[in-house]
Amino acid sequence: MDSPERTEDLAQLLARLKDTYGVNESEIARRIGVAPATVNAWVHRRRGAGGRGVKRESLQALAVAFPKFTAAEIFLAAGRESPGPLSPDSEARILELYRGMTEDQRRLIEAQMRAVADLNRTGQ
Template sequence: MDPEKTAGEDLAQLIKRLKDTYGVNESQIARAISSSPATVNAWVHRKRGTGRGPSAEKLRALAAAYPKFSEAEVFAAAGRRAPGELSPEASERIMKLIEKLTPEQQDLAEATLRAWAATNSG
């Protein structure tokens, strides 16, 4: 664990540390994650606007662009848990269960999964 990181680090603090570690500014971060400088600036100044914060896609992009910061670390700083990887075995088990459902049940299962995923998307 990075000695500069505190246990309760939020996204603004993580971005400051990221800027120091990589020698980048907010505009460069925004370009690296295909976002606007205003969006990154809002994160830095803890302004969430009407949304619930950064999307899972943007958090993943941040971790990918700056690999010294893990996906789990970035998500935690944003106050969320990182979505897990789906193993091929788990995918197969889930698909076998879905194939046993009626079309109506499949639609309901899909809607439920979409709702759960939306809670992680921000």
């Protein structure tokens, strides 16, 4: 499956966000629950360059706090795949598979899922 082409990085998206909402970096930070220095580092590409290393929760918080920018748009600018919705049918299939596993298999799968979730959270 082809992923959409990234046309702007996170710093560029944040510049547009600031213009669109008339906010500064401190206000962005306050609304998403991070330190102003964190947003400043993103804007100046000192940390999380291009979005890598920016926590998934921070990207999601941007979409909630500034709804004119979608989660998909924000994650794309950050060079990250946005988490997709889990349909009830998908959840039921996963649960059925899980129920058919031994306790050892469940522990292994849970460890793998935690590792993937941690990777998604940090983007590293």
